Amino acid sequence: MIHQKVKEAINQYSEELTSLRRQLHSEPELSWQEENTTKFVCAYLEKLGISYRRTEPTGVIAEIKGGKPGKTVALRGDMDALSVQQLNKDLAYASKEEGKMHACGHDAHTAMLLIAAKALNEVKEELPGNVRLIFQPAEEVAEGAKALVEQGAVEGVDNVFGIHIWSQIPTHKVSCSPGPSFASADLFTVTFTGRGGHGAMPQDCIDAAIVASAFVMNVQPVISRTIDPQQPAVLTVGKMTVGTRFNVIAENAVIEGTVRCFDPSTRDHIETQLTHYADQVAALYGATAKVEYTRGTQAVINDEYSANLVQKVAAEAFGEEVVYHEKPTMGGEDFSFYLDEVPGSFALVGCGNPEKDTEWAHHHGRFNIDEDALATGAELYAQYAWAYLNE
Incomplete structure (x- = not known):
């Protein structure tokens, strides 16, 4: 040999x-x-x-x-x-x-x-x-x-x-x-749109920073509570861009992250759940969400x-x-x-x-x-x- x-x-x-x-x-x-x-x-x-x-x-x-x-x-x-x-x-x-x-x-x-x-x-x-x-x-x-x-x-x-x-x-x-050996590697971007305004008048606004923060703090149950724990998966939010000035309530927030797993059906499920979750969090605050999910490597x-x-x-x-x-x-x-x-x-x-x-x-x-x-x-x-x- x-x-x-x-x-x-x-x-x-x-x-x-x-x-x-x-x-x-x-x-x-x-x-x-x-x-x-x-x-x-x-x-x-x-x-x-x-x-x-x-x-x-x-x-x-x-x-x-x-x-x-x-x-x-x-x-x-x-x-x-x-x-x-x-x-x-x-x-x-x-x-x-x-x-x-x-x-x-x-x-x-x-x-x-x-x-x-x-x-x-x-x-x-x-x-x-x-x-x-x-x-x-x-x-x-x-x-x-x-x-x-x-x-x-x-x-x-x-x-x-x-x-x-x-x-x-x-x-x-x-x-x-x-x-x-190596996981699939996907990229997602979530854009939340609220209603901006003066930082002293939150009652007239829908704060995209709050919406995006709620998403980041609570999105992990997509992994921990909706997929089989014997199917390893990781969802990571790596970047958040929000706001323009200290006294302006943000109208837009953009979140970027990655999803990693080994099983194709798990991959499909996470993509679906991620979109569903973003829509529901946005609706909770009266905002809207747009999700772009890009499949990278298998x-x-x-x-x-x-x-x-x-x-x-x-x-x-x-x-x-x-x-x-x-x-x-x-x-x-x-x-x-x-x-x-x-x-x-x-x-x-x-x-x-x-x-x-x-x-x-x-x-x-x-x-x-x-x-x-x-x-x-x-x-x-x-x-x-x-x-x-x-x-």
């Missing part, structure tokens, strides 16, 4: 792998702005002699043609950064872009996939099938995967595999359990066969002790759009190490990774592709 030459190649290229990741980390680009990152990937693939095509407006799809006929497996790595200010500026490879940072590890994903491609390309004549390489933009806005699917990323693909570096589990550990549900194969590959490549079972997260991942098309799985590779200060949460300004985890991720990409094609 494990290709020894691939293992040796990943080990040989470990310093280059770290260098690639650091260069990408220092030059972050936001979603749909990954122009230089796209050029960087293309140049690297050209050097390896791997055929590729650019996707629009950014991103790359490449393919390693095996020397023998067989299936096609896709490997995906995302590459966009976040609008986060880097706080650990003492790092030699800290972001050069003010207010932009690779605070989620996508720099690592891109670097790992490039080195995995390099190792697989060296044994391509032995491959019974093809390896599709997907360097995806715009994961952070949940748009990139869907756009690349529309541009043919998984056409002719039999299986798809992705990795996310994960600071919440110890370095080198690999988690990929069958079933739910839940990431790992295929049983694929997830079990990841565990077997990890155990054989790194030892039984690396196999880890992380609980499903309410975080969202647009890898789900690939799984809507073909079976596959999404693994977490641990990079948390307190001795190296790499246990900060994803999206935090001090986020960093234990770079010892890079080789684990790169080899897992490559060995999974080899194992799947040889199954």
Whole structure:
């Protein structure tokens, strides 16, 4: 199941792998702005002699043609950064872009996939099938995967595999359990309209601030009292915009939030209840409500066969002790759009190490990774592709 030459190649290229990741980390680009990152990937693939095509407006799809006929497996790595200010500026490879940072590890994903491609390309004549390489933009806005699917990323693909570096589990550990992994992630906006007026004359007004506050303080029973407690779900109000001046009663209030869950019927129910609840709260005060509910990513549900194969590959490549079972997260991942098309799985590779200060949460300004985890991720990409094609 494990290709020894691939293992040796990943080990040989470990310093280059770290260098690639650091260069990408220092030059972050936001979603749909990954122009230089796209050029960087293309140049690297050209050097390896791997055929590729650019996707629009950014991103790359490449393919390693095996020397023998067989299936096609896709490997995906995302590459966009976040609008986060880097706080650990003492790092030699800290972001050069003010207010932009690779605070989620996508720099690592891109670097790992490039080195995995390099190792697989060296044994391509032995491959019974093809390896599709997907360097995806715009994961952070949940748009990139869907756009690349529309541009043919998984056409002719039999299986798809992705990795996310994960600071919440110890370095080198690999988690990929069958079933739910990441939750669906939806956005809602509620606009309440009352009747504004002078702050000294509330009897003539309908205070949108009061209406919105009542909604925020009381909306949680949609989760706690209307859905099965064995179906996990989260409803979070993250933003409220209300009022224009200290002595003016607000006419409008806008609330923004997110809903996360794993079950499609639970998702439908929450959307319906959210609208119903907003209407009823508004009616209670004589106001009106308008709800906009936008569905983002689907839940990431790992295929049983694929997830079990990841565990077997990890155990054989790194030892039984690396196999880890992380609980499903309410975080969202647009890898789900690939799984809507073909079976596959999404693994977490641990990079948390307190001795190296790499246990900060994803999206935090001090986020960093234990770079010892890079080789684990790169080899897992490559060995999974080899194992799947040889199954």
